[in-house]
Each structure stands twice: as structure tokens, then as C-alpha cells.
Amino acid sequence: MMKLIEGKPIAEAVYEECEAEFEKLKAAGHLPGLAVVLVGDDPASRAYVGSKERKCQELGMHSVKIEKPADISQEELHAVIEELNADDAIHGILVQLPLPGDLNEDEVILRIDPAKDVDGLHPINLGKLAMDDSTGFAPCTPSGCQRMLIESGIDTTGKHVVIVGRSLLVGKSLALLLMGKGKGGNATVTVAHSRTQDLPSLTRQADILVAAIGIPHFIGPDHVKDGAVVIDVGINRIDDPTAKKGSRLVGDVDFDAVAGKCSAITPVPGGVGRMTIAMLMANTIRACRLRAGL
């Protein structure tokens, strides 16, 4: 029997933990605060920022949205970050990526106080991730994927995980998490990318296959071993004249063609995407707790 790993109930469990932590912090006189910086007017980025803001409000957190035009200079953007670093009401800072134009993302991320880097992309936090030091913040989408595996009772110990995609935001960070020695780790991880040769023969060796590519329906039945677990990180909008909006979201996995071969699979939408914001909220509440010394 194939198991559908839905993001909603797992994200709800994370939110319940967040609420319990939040109440403790509030009782001790601390209000977690998240600042999201949006540069330019990309509709997808705006939609993501809107969902983050709504979730902060639902949880009763302090939330600040800072919008800047696409022609902001690198120095002006650094000044925004420095102001947020100095703001005691802000515990988490997230710069919505990608940044438009020639803005240098790495330079911006380097300026975020690592203790407020709830997106987990500062080199200090990525270094801690590589060192198996759990005092840092892990990037939200990879930690959401790991949490889905844990909550679904899928033991990663000794399993061969193949991750297709090597971005820092997803593939590379997830590899570090899954090969780490903590809960939901101890896997043997292979990371594939656009230069990998004979990808299907590699992915067919995976007990757990993760797709983080950005190409709709890229992973088909030829890529998947019978009984594998498939985690689809992809979020791609494709045209669909039968849909109300004329388009719909699909993953990097051809779900209909692959699901029958899997022991478990995440859907898109309704899978990993649900987890990213939940892990962001959890990281922000933890940042507040750590600053409060609780």
C-alpha cells in the first residue's frame, strides 16, 4: 500500500509545538518577532511573504514586513539588515530570495546576525549544520523534509538517499541534515545535479528519493525503484486551460506515473510546501527563546 505523506497534519503538529512554546515565552514577558524583507514586486515572492505574515498573525507573533523597490542599492539593503539586527523586538530576519537584478544575495545574508538568521543560510549556521552542532538554525525546507520523514515513521538510518538538486537552499543542506548523526539522520546520501551522468540508474538505487530540481514532472517511473519513498520539493506553475486560473502547481515528480511504484510519496501541492513556513515559525520562536536565555 502506498502511503501519501501530506504536509498539513505534520505542519499542524509543528504549529502546536510553536503555540506551546509561544505561551511559555509570553508568560515570561517575551514576544517572538519576525521581519521579512521583500525587494521588488515578483508576484510569487509577494505571495510567499503574505503567507508568512498571515501565519505570524495567526500565532500572535510580532511581524514586520519591509518592502523595498527593485532599484534599492546594495548599501541601502545592508542598512536595512543592520537596523533589524539592532532591533530588540525582532528575533528572526528573512530576506525573500531570489533578490532582483544585480543585488548580491550572499553579501546580504552575510550581514544578518547569525542568531537572527532563521532561514539558516548564514555561513555560521551552515557551518554548524556541517559540524552536527544543533545550536544553529537549519534551512527551513530541508528541515521540513526531514521532519516529514520522521513523523511518517520512515527510518533514514543506513538508507540510501538520493537527492536530485544541489542548491544550498534545498539539496546541499538536506544532504547535511540526512547524513548528520541526529534524529532523522545517519543516511548514506548521494547528491545529483545537472552534470550527473545516467541519472535514472543512480536514482533507481535510492531507498529515499528527493527531487529538488525545478523542472515540472522531471522524475518519472524510470527514475524510481519499486517500494521507494519519494519526497517532491518542487513547486512549478504550469499552464492548464481546465484550471480556474489557467494554471496549476505541480512538483518535480510525475506523481500519477510514479505513485504506484512508491511505498510513500509527498503530493504537490499539499506536501513539503506546507512545512517550510512551519519550520520558519519554529526557528523564530526558538531564536526568541535562545535570546531570552530560556
Ligand code: NAP
Ligand atoms: P535551484 O537553485 O534552481 O537548483 C536546482 C538544482 O537542480 C540544481 O542543483 C541543478 O543542477 C539541478 N538540476 C537542474 N536540471 C537538472 C537535470 N536535468 N538533472 C539533474 N539535476 C538538475 O532550485 P532550488 O531553489 O533548489 O529549488 C528546487 C525546486 O524546489 C523548485 O521547484 C523550487 O520551486 C522548489 N522549492 C520548494 C520549496 C518549498 O517550500 N517546497 C522551497 C524552495 C524551493 P546544477 O546545480 O548543476 O545547475
